[in-house]
Amino acid sequence: MLLVFGVSVYVALFQWMYEYYLYPTWDYFGFHFEPLPWSYLAVALVLSVTPSLWMPIKLTRPSQLAYWVLYITVFIPSMFVPLYAGLDAPGEISLLMVTLYAGFAVMGGCYQVPLMRLNPARISRQAFWKGFGLIAGALAIWMIVVFRGHMQFLSFNNIYDLRDIQNELSEGTLVNFAFMLLTGAFNPFLMGCGLVHRRKWLFLAGILGQLLVYSVGGTKGSILSIAFISGFYVLFKAGRLPFALKLVFGTLALVGGLCVSYVLAGYDPEPLQWHSVALFVILMRTFSSNGLMTAWYYNFFQSNPHTFYSHVRGVNWFVHFPYERSPALEIGSVYMGGNDADPTAHFWAIDGIGALGLPGVLLISAFCALVFWALDSAARKHDPRLAALVTCYAAYNIANISIFTSLYSGGLAVLILALYLMPAETVSPWKEPERGASREAKRAARGEALPIPG
Numbered sequence: 001m002l003l004v005f006g007v008s009v010y011v012a013l014f015q016w017m018y019e020y021y022l023y024p025t026w027d028y029f030g031f032h033f034e035p036l037p038w039s040y041l042a043v044a045l046v047l048s049v050t051p052s053l054w055m056p057i058k059l060t061r062p063s064q065l066a067y068w069v070l071y072i073t074v075f076i077p078s079m080f081v082p083l084y085a086g087l088d089a090p091g092e093i094s095l096l097m098v099t100l101y102a103g104f105a106v107m108g109g110c111y112q113v114p115l116m117r118l119n120p121a122r123i124s125r126q127a128f129w130k131g132f133g134l135i136a137g138a139l140a141i142w143m144i145v146v147f148r149g150h151m152q153f154l155s156f157n158n159i160y161d162l163r164d165i166q167n168e169l170s171e172g173t174l175v176n177f178a179f180m181l182l183t184g185a186f187n188p189f190l191m192g193c194g195l196v197h198r199r200k201w202l203f204l205a206g207i208l209g210q211l212l213v214y215s216v217g218g219t220k221g222s223i224l225s226i227a228f229i230s231g232f233y234v235l236f237k238a239g240r241l242p243f244a245l246k247l248v249f250g251t252l253a254l255v256g257g258l259c260v261s262y263v264l265a266g267y268d269p270e271p272l273q274w275h276s277v278a279l280f281v282i283l284m285r286t287f288s289s290n291g292l293m294t295a296w297y298y299n300f301f302q303s304n305p306h307t308f309y310s311h312v313r314g315v316n317w318f319v320h321f322p323y324e325r326s327p328a329l330e331i332g333s334v335y336m337g338g339n340d341a342d343p344t345a346h347f348w349a350i351d352g353i354g355a356l357g358l359p360g361v362l363l364i365s366a367f368c369a370l371v372f373w374a375l376d377s378a379a380r381k382h383d384p385r386l387a388a389l390v391t392c393y394a395a396y397n398i399a400n401i402s403i404f405t406s407l408y409s410g411g412l413a414v415l416i417l418a419l420y421l422m423p424a425e426t427v428s429p430w431k432e433p434e435r436g437a438s439r440e441a442k443r444a445a446r447g448e449a450l451p452i453p454g
Contacts, residue, residue, distance in 0.1 A: 006248040007052040011045060011076060013252065014287070017259055018084060021279065022288055025269060030292050030335060034086035043094060044079040047101045051075070054108055059243040061115075062379050062387035062419075063372035065232070066395030067107065068247055074290040074346045074399050075104050081291025087299035096298050099358045100348065103365030110369035116377040121421045128422050136186040139178040140209060143216055146175045151215040177409055183213050183222050184394055185411025188229060189418060192390035195233045196383075221400075224281070225393045232392050236385045258283055290399060293345035296335050297327075297353045304330075309355045312404045327354050347403035368403055371412070378416045381424040391415050 023033040051071060056064045078100055082093045144151075187209035194203030213222040235246050258279060262269060269276045310319040311327060323330050327350065332341030347368065352361035379387035388395075394412040407413045 003055070003057060003244055003248060004049065004052045006245065006252060008049050010072070010248065010252055010255070011048045013255055013259065014076060014080065017255065017283060018080065018288070020267065021259070021262055021269075021283060023084075024267070025279075026284060030085060030296070031081070031288070032085050034084055036083055036090060040083055040090045040094065044083060044097065047097055048076050048079045051101075051104060051108075054105075055244060056111065057242045057244045059236075059384050059388060061111065061372075061376040062382075062384050062391055063375050063395075064111070064243075064384075065388040065392055066372065066398060068244065069392075069395050070107075070346075070399055071104070072247075072251055073287055073396075074294075074348065075100065077288050077291025078294040078348070079291075081288065082295035082298060085292065085295040087295050088302065092302075093295075093298070096294070096358065099361045100294075103348065103352070103361045106362060106365040107369045107372065110373045110376075113373060115373070115380050118377060118380075118420065120381065120424075123421055123423065125423045132186075132189070132418065136182070136190070136209070139182050139186065140212060142175055142178045143182070143212065146173050147216045151212075179213060179217060180409045181411050181414060182209055183219065183225070183411070184397055184406070185414040185418070187213070187222075188225060188393040188411075189390045189415060191226065191229050192233075192386070192392075195230070196386050196389060220281070221393075221396075225396075228393055228396060229389060232389055236389065254282065255287060289343075290346050293343060293349050294353075296331050296343070297345060297349035300331050300334060301353055301357060306357060306360070307355050309351070311350070311354070311402070313408075344400045346399050347401070347406070350402040351404065364403065368398070371403065371407065375412075375416050375419075378420040382419060382422070383425065386425070387419055390419070 018031070019033060022031040025031075027033070055068065055071065059065065079097055082088070082096065083090060088096075187206045189206070190202050190209065191206030194200065194206060207226055210222040210225055213219060235250060236243070239246065261275065262279060265275060269279045305322040307321065307323075307327060308319050309315045310321040326342070328342045328345065329340075331345075332343050336343065347364060348361055351367075352364040354360070356363060375387075375391065379391075391412070394406060394410065394415055397406045397410050397412070401410060
């Protein structure tokens with residue numbers, strides 16, 4: 001009951017935020033506010049809140065964190081923003097909403113399927129970390145060699161020039177694979193393991209890796225991932241409430257606090273630059289833009305050909321891609337008015353609506369459930385909080401890019417493999433050792449390497 005109440009308050013807060021912040025500030029960007037009959041808003045409210053009745057309360061599988069991230073940052077905004085944006089008739093959007101609801105339920109069904117029992121990998125802890133470190137180091141050196149002399153730290157407002165330079169230098173080098181694998185897999189893995197096992201040098205290595213990525217490509221995500229992973233670590237450690245309650249009420253505190261600060265600033269986001277950036281990054285970019293992407297993709301593919309997954313490398317060998325540029329660039333030129341606009345979108349938009357329309361939403365939801373099941377099966381020997389922490393940024397990526405991109409070049413497949421290969425912890429690193437505990441328990445609490453059982 002407390003969880004349903006928290007989600008309901010968040011949905012109500014989202015309505016207030018849309019009407020008083022998103023619409024006045026970002027109407028030119030697409031956050032319009034078309035008056036709607038109460039019947040459609042009632043449907044949106046019901047579809048938004050009722051998933052909280054089956055959402056996992058305790059974190060027993062790492063993918064449940066990704067499921068919650070999708071619920072808060074993609075699913076709930078997609079119930080309201082397309083209605084308010086007014087690009088399609090409310091009746092058509094209602095069909096989209098119901099389809100997304102069914103797809104979200106299909107994804108949750110993977111938690112009713114027993115996990116696969118995999119034979120443990122015969123690799124020592126020392127060999128695993130040596131191999132992991134060598135690969136991460138090689139990727140970092142590759143980037144430094146390609147971009148030497150062009151690395152610089154710029155503010156978020158000036159990073160687009162850096163991205164243009166990165167695109168020119170990386171052309172034909174394949175270095176973007178190193179760029180994305182470091183950002184989505186290797187650096188988050190180092191940061192997560194460093195925090196859990198209390199190894200400062202691992203955590204700092206992950207941070208330095210993300211700073212290297214930012215100095216090359218100016219990706220906000222590489223910087224925000226540091227706060228993202230650290231925030232979830234604090235969430236896991238804080239208090240004894242179930243994970244879902246801490247996440248929902250933590251989100252309420254974050255979004256609600258920013259809304260209060262916006263009111264105290266006189267409904268004006270501009271006076272302080274840090275305040276304006278925080279409102280943009282958190283309220284608009286993180287918690288709202290995915291709903292607008294749902295509206296854009298649905299409207300665009302109502303009158304334009306679907307890709308039939310020809311946007312996926314490999315499939316395009318057999319299926320003709322119907323556009324000269326990527327779907328994101330095509331959509332950016334239509335709704336943002338610029339030929340270079342490249343709005344990122346979640347997997348339901350790219351791999352569902354863009355590929356097959358509404359049937360594609362159901363198909364890609366089933367595929368995502370399979371990916372979640374594979375992740376949980378590979379990580380079953382680890383504490384689910386550890387596995388969730390090292391994959392939480394990849395989970396956030398699913399909410400912003402194609403699931404196929406997230407799997408391959410985005411690093412999710414690498415993380416699944418790493419969790420399978422990494423030896424299991426003999427003692428949970430989340431608990432303090434009791435008086436009289438074994439030497440292994442005390443070493444684990446200090447973050448030291450543990451011997452492999454047997």
